[in-house]
Amino acid sequence: MQIKSIKAYSLMQPFVGGRYNMSKGRGADGFDAILVSITSDTGVTGWGEMAPLGNFYSAAFAAGARAGVPEIAPHLLGRDPRGLAQINRLMDSVFNGHPYIKAAFDMACCDLTARAAEVPLVTMLGGRESDMADLYKVVTHGSVDAMVDLARRIVGEGFHRLQVKVGGKVHDDIERVTAVAAAVPKGTVIFCDANGGWTAYQARQFADATRAIDYTMEQPCLAIDDCLSVRRSLDKPMVLDESVTSLEQMLEIHRKGAADGLTLKISRLGGVTKTRQIRDVAVDLGFMITVEDTGGAEVDTAAMAHLSLSTPEERRMHAIAFHEWVTVRTARNAPPVVGSRMGVPDGPGLGIDVDPDLLGKPFLELSH
Structure with a gap:
């Protein structure tokens, strides 16, 4: 089997709820996605998607992806798409x-x-561990009243897991989280995600003032050592996200004892293959795991679902349904969401039936 043709599409995916806000005034109005189709000489087509969250969240941006895709794609023509390790080594080489x-x-x-x-795909990733994964929803950064109203609305929709955005002025965030925790039912799972927005000093201030609240701290600082210094004085679990950029970084986090759990983002790690590798090692090392990405719609969400449901249930934290965030459709179906849980679509591969007519004209078309 050989790769016969490659197409790439660029698609803006506006958010259903308007602007998505994080700390320090950072925000985005939607995902600027790249979708890639690869077709073999046997007529089988596979789909991939990546979408950065603006230019501020990761070391990734949509214009860079659009410029980089034509640099890599020609090297893949004629290669066997099933040789995933070889494909990845080739991309890293060129x-x-x-x-x-x-x-x-x-x-x-x-x-x-x-x-x-x-x-x-879940079968190839280790096998399905359960039928559905628990979903969380995000309480975006804003005023106390706005965050409380959003948290109540999310819980009213039947969700029991909240990621509350923090990482701004510490005393304001203390007020925000205290109010949100008081407004939702006891037992609601709360993650306080600073997205690396604090210094260690600020994170310890927040932790000390919120000891009475049950939550998990997520990525308080950017540097692993700063997060470790916070964890040493923290009486709650710690999850790292932005710090997990490679297998080597994950092993450093483990060696230093800097976290209890990890959030693995597919595009940050370079794809499903490398995410699966890091996930498997991290599970064996005892980490709790969330698999998600920086953004996308049906295709990317399906990949997250397959990786999530092939993660041992006792090591899985939760998942997120990004295709429900956006106003545009890219496929005729989507990962099934029932209440606050998500499964994988029926069918081989990702199970997503992409409709190219919804994507517009490709910005790249190559054939072998």
């Missing part, structure tokens, strides 16, 4: 760094490989 650009190619090859084998 294009140094920029894992987010490679993520959509790898995802498309994974989808194609599973479709050709006529099995769901």
